[in-house]
Amino acid sequence: MVRVGLTPERLTRAGAELADEVGFDQVTVSALARRFDVKAASLYSHVKSSQDLKIRIALFALEELADRASEALAGRAGRDALVAFADTYRDYARQHPGRYEATRLRLDSETAAASAGVRHAQMTRALLRGYHLTEPDQTHAVRMLGSVFHGFVSLELAGGFSHTEVDSQESWLWTLDSLDALLRQRSTL
Template sequence: MVRVGLTPERLTLAGAELADEVGFEQVTVSALARRFDVKVASLYSHLKNSQELRTRIALFALEELADRVADALAGRAGKDALAAFANAYRTYAREHPGRYDAARLRLDPATAAASAGVRHAQMTRAILRGYDLTEPDQTHAVRMLGSVFHGYVSLELAGGFDHSKPDPQQSWDWIIDSLDMLLRNRPTDN
């Protein structure tokens, strides 16, 4: 019998909230059952296993982050768009550290192709159109931005900048300025 009120969507949202509280690696069907004060078996009518739950949370986080980034990018171009994208990414990671980790989950190719991860790549490429990059430089730039943003955010979330000067915000702003300058002044291979 299906428990009233429990749906895959509700379980996904609760799993995402749990990820933010205890860390994405700690989210399991068992942990979710404890949260709802139900037997684990009662959740298996909604979820196959913990991997399906984790995948659902990852897809939810990718969609949520893509929506947030799209809102931040609306009407912006150039450095303003680059900064808006970076700041939306960083803010999401700070507000939802478990969901942010979930968004990094390796998905199978078919699931990844149908996910909001595609929107993330499209938005990054839209920003880069303002820098007049051609291939393969555009792909290199997508990878660079993802690496820099993820690296900084991961170090910051782990407390890597807690006891150092200058203020991490100043470093973040310096990085955005430097990336903008690099992208504007990238030599072409002619």
């Protein structure tokens, strides 16, 4: 018998909350069952496995982050768009560390192509239009921005910047200013 109120969507949201609390790697069907005070077997009518649950959380987080980034980018260009986009990723990672980690889950090509990950790449390319980059520079820039944002955020969340008196916010702004200058320098105009 299916427990009233349990749906794949509710379990996904609860799994995302659990990921933020204990870390994405610790999310399992068993851990989620304990949260609902049910036997793990009762959840298998909603999710196939712990891996299926993690994929659902990853897709949920990608969608949630894409919605935030899209809203932040609206009406912005150039440095303003770059900062809004970057700040959205950083803020999301700080507010939802487990969900942010879920966005890094490797998805099979079919699932990835149908996910909001595509929107992330499209938004990155849209903000780069303000810098008038052509190929292959645009692809290089997409990869560079993703690498810098993810690297900075990951190090910051792991406490990697806590060993110095310089505030990480200062470093963040310095990094974004440097990226903006580099992208303007590479501009084809």
